[in-house]
Amino acid sequence: MLVLNEMITDEEIRELDDKYSSWGDTVHYSKNPKIFATCEGSYIYDSNDTPYLDLQMMYSSCNFGYKNKRITNAVIHQMNTLPQLTPKFLHRYKALLSKKMADLIEERFNEKGRMHFNVGGAQATEDAIKIVRNYTKRNGFFAFQGGYHGRTIGATALTSSFRYRERYGHFADRANFVPFPYCFRCPYGMKCENCNHFCIKQFARNFESEYKAIYDPKTNECEFKAFIAEPILGTGGYIEAPSWYFKELKEILDAYDIMLVVDEVQMGMYRTGKLWAIENYNVVPDVMTFAKSITNGMNPLSGLWAKEKYIAPDVFTPGSAHSTYCTNPIGIRAAHEVISIVEEEQNDFEREIPRKSAKFMEGLNFLKNKYACIGDVGGIGFALRIELTQNDGFTPNRKLCDAIQEEGLKGDLNYKGKRCGLVLNNGGFYKNIVTLVPQLYITDEQIDMAIELLDQLFSRLTR
Numbered sequence: 315m316l317v318l319n320e321m322i323t324d325e326e327i328r329e330l331d332d333k334y335s336s337w338g339d340t341v342h343y344s345k346n347p348k349i350f351a352t353c354e355g356s357y358i359y360d361s362n363d364t365p366y367l368d369l370q371m372m373y374s375s376c377n378f379g380y381k382n383k384r385i386t387n388a389v390i391h392q393m394n395t396l397p398q399l400t401p402k403f404l405h406r407y408k409a410l411l412s413k414k415m416a417d418l419i420e421e422r423f424n425e426k427g428r429m430h431f432n433v434g435g436a437q438a439t440e441d442a443i444k445i446v447r448n449y450t451k452r453n454g455f456f457a458f459q460g461g462y463h464g465r466t467i468g469a470t471a472l473t474s475s476f477r478y479r480e481r482y483g484h485f486a487d488r489a490n491f492v493p494f495p496y497c498f499r500c501p502y503g504m505k506c507e508n509c510n511h512f513c514i515k516q517f518a519r520n521f522e523s524e525y526k527a528i529y530d531p532k533t534n535e536c537e538f539k540a541f542i543a544e545p546i547l548g549t550g551g552y553i554e555a556p557s558w559y560f561k562e563l564k565e566i567l568d569a570y571d572i573m574l575v576v577d578e579v580q581m582g583m584y585r586t587g588k589l590w591a592i593e594n595y596n597v598v599p600d601v602m603t604f605a606k607s608i609t610n611g612m613n614p615l616s617g618l619w620a621k622e623k624y625i626a627p628d629v630f631t632p633g634s635a636h637s638t639y640c641t642n643p644i645g646i647r648a649a650h651e652v653i654s655i656v657e658e659e660q661n662d663f664e665r666e667i668p669r670k671s672a673k674f675m676e677g678l679n680f681l682k683n684k685y686a687c688i689g690d691v692g693g694i695g696f697a698l699r700i701e702l703t704q705n706d707g708f709t710p711n712r713k714l715c716d717a718i719q720e721e722g723l724k725g726d727l728n729y730k731g732k733r734c735g736l737v738l739n740n741g742g743f744y745k746n747i748v749t750l751v752p753q754l755y756i757t758d759e760q761i762d763m764a765i766e767l768l769d770q771l772f773s774r775l776t777r
Contacts, residue, residue: 324349324361348723353380356753356760358737364725366735367763369750373739374548374580374697375611378655379753385610385651392647401641408641411650414657418589419619423598428625431617431646433639435579435605436464438616439542441635442575442601443468446540448634449624450573454528454538457489460496460550460743463542463577472542475549490528490538492517494547495555498690498701499743506556514562521570529570540573540600545591548580551742552699552749554692560595573600573624579616580697583607584754587667587695589656594694600624608649615645663754667695670761674698674750677765685772687714698750700768701742710744718748718771727767736767 327349341347350358350366356379357365371377378385392407399405412429420426432441447453455472457463463472470478472489479485493501495513504512521529521536528537545560547553567574576599581591583606588594590602601624605616623629656663671694678691678700689703702711702718722736741749752764 355379355381356756360725360735362725364733364735366723366725366737367760367767368737369752369764370737370739371751371753372611373606374585374751375606377583377585377607377754378610378652379755382610384655385612385648388651389612389644389648392644396643399641399643401636401638403641405641405643405646407643407646407650411646411653414650414653415619418653418656419602422589422593425598426622427619428622429617429619430625430630430635431615431640431642432635432637433616433642433645434464434614435603435616436466436469437637438579438603438605438618439463439469439472439577440466442542442603442618442620443472444635445601445618445620445624445630446573446575448630450539452537452539453487454536454540455487455489455575456492456538456541456572458494458543458547458550459491459501460494460547460553461491461542461544461577462547462549463544463579489542492541494550494553495559496547496553496743497556498553498692511558511562514559514566517563518566521566534570536570536572538572540575541567542575542577544577544581545595546581546586546694546697547741549741551701551747552693552697552751553742554694554697555595557595560592560597564597575599575601575603577603579603579605583652583656584660584663584667585695585697585751587664587671589660591694591697608652609645610648610652612648613642613645615642615649667754670756670758671695671698673758674752674761674764677761677768678750681765681768681772684769685776687711687772687776693750696750696752696754696756699741700748700750702746702748710742710746712744712746714775715740715746715748717775721771721775722767727770729763729766734767736764736771 351361352359356367358368359365396405415429432438457472459474461474463469465478471485471487474491497506502512520526524530564574576592578590582604586594592599601618601620603618609615682688682691686705687702688700689707690701693699702715703709704711719738722738725735727734739749741747
């Protein structure tokens with residue numbers, strides 16, 4: 315029997331977890347999960363105080379760096395004043411945050427709307443579903459192949475991976491999944507330079523005839539009343555759409571009275587160099603969800619913004635969506651501080667993130683030219699990717715992708731004579747893409763460090 319004390323070892327932690335914890339969470343994808351003790355800025359540290367440069371930042375939840383003092387102090391202040399409150403009552407930071415966010419969105423989209431809060435990204439998706447169903451009285455959605463919107467039952471119906479639904483019975487409301495414009499692996503076998511926007515034309519063909527099974531030309535009614543979309547696929551591999559894609563998609567949706575629901579859970583809060591990723595495509599959503607970095611990973615707060623006509627009090631009436639924790643004073647306070655940082659530093663973010671992204675991409679292209687196993691690199695802002703392939707430059711190489719991650723977690727890399735590690739994540743249709751999501755304040759030196767450590771990993775594993 316284990317004798318526990320404050321100096322519990324990593325092995326004792328694993329033994330306790332093995333015996334008493336559910337294995338249903340994703341930490342148990344690994345047979346020997348890594349254990350970390352503390353974090354700060356761009357680094358997390360193991361029990362030996364070895365620093366690991368983190369290039370996944372809690373799945374893009376910590377855009378503003380680990381242990382950000384402003385956000386941490388705001389949370390501590392809220393915990394010492396009003397840490398809990400029933401959703402039956404208001405508190406000042408909820409009203410202040412709602413105004414700040416609504417004003418920022420109106421400034422960018424020239425559209426009035428309202429904010430609605432909940433707990434966790436999947437719950438934000440659920441509430442977006444309710445907004446759509448309440449307004450349209452229909453339950454059909456379009457969604458992207460490769461899209462990820464959460465693992466609650468409703469959200470899994472809009473997430474393309476069948477494995478999230480496989481063990482839970484029949485899903486009558488499963489979305490109509492549309493190929494994402496993934497240019498490196500075009501689902502139609504086209505080449506970007508001469509495809510003539512083939513993918514968007516294929517989508518438009520759905521509305522040519524009633525015999526396409528989703529549209530009635532006589533009534534101009536479509537069975538699917540909303541399209542939920544990540545502007546840049548997250549779990550799907552940090553794949554960006556061509557610059558023209560969403561504008562042309564929105565034109566089709568507007569023509570057939572189909573709402574555009576944009577999922578900014580991973581890409582919001584300047585992940586792509588803009589406050590919202592959809593801004594890169596000059597498109598205005600009808601509904602937009604957010605979570606993760608809205609609190610810098612300090613608290614599970616999520617929410618959505620919707621145009622006034624969809625969420626006005628006489629449309630989305632009291633009790634339309636509810637959670638005991640939706641008032642969430644601590645999360646709201648963290649988010650208020652995050653948005654205050656955004657207001658103060660947005661010009662710096664919009665100047666510095668593209669500059670640093672270009673520096674990062676220069677390093678990634680250096681690696682691509684050096685190693686035949688890198689088929690493609692790309693991304694927008696700090697949503698970057700390395701697509702690993704066989705030496706033919708195209709066939710997916712998941713084995714190498716898994717090995718790169720495991721090797722980085724050994725903590726035996728070297729930078730300027732000091733021992734360190736590298737935290738990476740994978741994604742993509744074939745789980746062969748290394749996704750890179752550093753914090754927004756990453757320094758030029760840390761970018762150099764990232765490229766150096768990646769170079770060491772590729773050198774070790776591709777000899």
